[in-house]
Amino acid sequence: MIVKNEEENLPRCLSSIKDYIDEIIIVDTGSEDNTIQIALSFGARVIEEAWQNNFSHARNVGLCQAKGEWILFLDADEEVMPDNLWQLRDLPSQNADGFFIQILNRDDKGNTIKQSALRLFRNNPLHRFRGSIHEQIIDSILEHNPEAQFQHLDLIVKHTGYQGKSITQKDKIQRNLSILNYEFEQGNQSPFLLFNLATEYLRSGDFPKALHFYDLAEPQLEPWVSYSHLLGKKKIQCLILLEDYQSALEVTNEYLHLYPDYTDLLFLKASIYYHKKDFINSLQTFRECLKLGEAPGSYVSEEGVGSFKAERSINRILELLKQSDIPEKRADLSLCLIVKNEQKNIARCIKSAKGVADEIIVVDTGSQDHTATLARKLGARVYNFDWSGNFAEARNFSLAMARSEWVLILDADETLRLEEHKQIRDIINKAGDTQGFYLKLINYFGTVDPDDYVVDAVCRLFRNQPEYQFAGAIHENISQSIIGAAGSASIVPTEIHIDHWGYLTRPILKKKNIRNTQILQQEVVKNNDPYTLYAMGTEFFQQAQYKDASSYYCEALRQHCDDGMLSDLYFKTAICYLEQEQYYQGVEMVKRGLQLFPDFASLWYLYGMLEYQQNNLEKACKIWQTTLATGDPPWHKYTFPKGIGTFRTAAVLAVCLEKMGQNKEAELLLEQFLEKRQGLLSIAPPYYRLLEKKYDSNKAVEILIEKIKPLDFSCCFILADVFNQLGRPVIRQGFIKYSLELLIQQPLETDFMKLAGMQLGIILKNCAEVIKKFPASISTDYKIKKISSLFNLGVDLSQ
Structure with missing residues (x-):
């Protein structure tokens, strides 16, 4: 702990935890009351250290003296709740590098803010706090151990520091602003510092300055950053206090798109409607808060926004509606x-x-x-x-x-x-x-x-x-x-x-195809109408049985089916001809379709593909340029793959241009979509192949990274898959490693499963390659040993 003049709070804090810890280290930064004597009475080791306007420095002075395997850090105005304290005795058996603990911050108005904070971690001389204020240690831990594992401990710490005399609070705010502004003037403009500077100005009541610094911090933050959601909430609160309700509503909708389960944002949205006297929307939104419930523990959240506070607001609005005779219209x-x-x-x-x-x-x-x-x-x-x-x-x-x-x-x-x-x-x-x-x-x-x-x-x-x-x-x-x-x-x-x-589930999809085919075979006998024929053809189409599919499609076309499925029927029939290398029939089918549906980009795309397969490269290029000019079709008119009129066409057009020797044109075309990060799985492979013709692999990867700027897991994972398909195992593993580092910072189970699935696929492929190379004379024990050695993060066969 670090303390200064905490004689009122320190006994309560130490009493709550003393029976479950092995040593107490207190860094006193200049107490003039009985703080040191109280600390000594609890058996604490007290280190007197002059205050240097840096909380991390004071924290780290204490860490240097700690002898325990685990570190728990508290502030004097905090108290550990007695429930589940026994878990601290079980730490040696835990396979974790640190634990998040729930902090309950209570203020004078009776509000409770819940947040999870990393307060318990393994003692390591490399792990040190950073930041002159609102100090953090997690970055230091991850820097020295990127594979560090963090868990949540069911322990609650009650923080009463937001309660008490307003003068004391003002002093703390001014102290914090002084420290933060000094760092800002020294050139530190990190998003974390800007966020904390904005928050202190918000607490001080200087809302324009708070908004200014939130706006500076916001563009630098990715959604997965731990405090990004909180920045959104505080920025919205700032706009509400400035009475800019329309901007507040727009910002709220943006952040709800990123954090749909963050009830606090929905509660703020309901409050904005209330301020705008839009009581009907306010009422409905408060009801949505109740349905959503309290926010997950990963968010900094106000207690009651998904329960009693929402209920209280609903009752207040219902009373207003009753008094003003405004009818509540709501369809169920x-x-x-x-x-x-x-x-x-x-x-x-x-x-x-x-x-x-x-x-x-x-x-x-x-x-x-x-x-x-x-x-x-x-x-x-x-x-x-x-x-x-x-x-x-x-x-x-x-x-x-x-x-x-x-x-x-x-x-x-x-x-x-x-x-x-x-x-x-x-x-x-x-x-x-x-x-x-x-x-x-x-x-x-x-x-x-x-x-x-x-x-x-x-x-x-x-x-x-x-x-x-x-x-x-x-x-x-x-x-x-x-x-x-x-x-x-x-x-x-x-x-x-x-x-x-x-x-996405192929085995289940195959079972559904079999079931659907059996049903449709009976329907075709009973009712040989165009829609049933189209449906039957589609089942064969999904199973890549293109000859059977085209026969049903052609019969449906002969019967003149309705417009609802006609565009898709022309498209799928032409694909069947393409897959069967019946290019002339495919071109004729596409032309017929385009006469009826000239804005259906999928038909233009397919038209170009049919000409390309016949080596009519110039014609294919012109058709694909028309496809790009057409763009993705209107979704309510056509069924189509995302990007058929944009990045998917750009990818095949670039390959065609490359084949014609127009590499520069192909490169410029692909760069338009790379910078937008659209359809990377389609665009990145041909672009990288073009770069490899001009540069070595390191330079090519460097240029690709510069164009895409892969700062999130999704983008890095796509690039890992791209290089896996291109057969570049070393580059692939680099992106897999980076993807894992990003996941450690923002863990998401589904993304871990994706990454694990890719690695397993690589391993199995390598094992299969090894098995193929075994002579019949090789012993089974040797085979098992050799294959087992491959189970090392998808190591490629050459290694």
């Missing part, structure tokens, strides 16, 4: 799912929609796992339905169970985006005569590049009317039912996303 919403054996997906799906749905209907068609149990635990009403081989029948049964005015349809392997819940509420509350909405279905097909997805428009949000019914045994559809009853203008597109993850 039912989430409807049909499921079977979806225990791996069901919780993720329901949680993504629980904050916006008033009820959840799950129709189980015969699960043999824990799907139904998990759904009930999450508040769903679960109904059993005997599977009839017809998806529309199951969907319509779910609609019959729904009680709300509006219905939202999801599959178990789909999710909503939390930040769009408010948008869903807004559109159904203000729908007018609109009967349904086309949502933006994002079908992910790759796990590396977040741009690897296909966009589709689906009617999944609509009014719950008995005449609106699904049709189709498979790929069931309700839009035609709504249009037939209310007209084509009754369904409108809206920028609300459904993320579909089902195409």
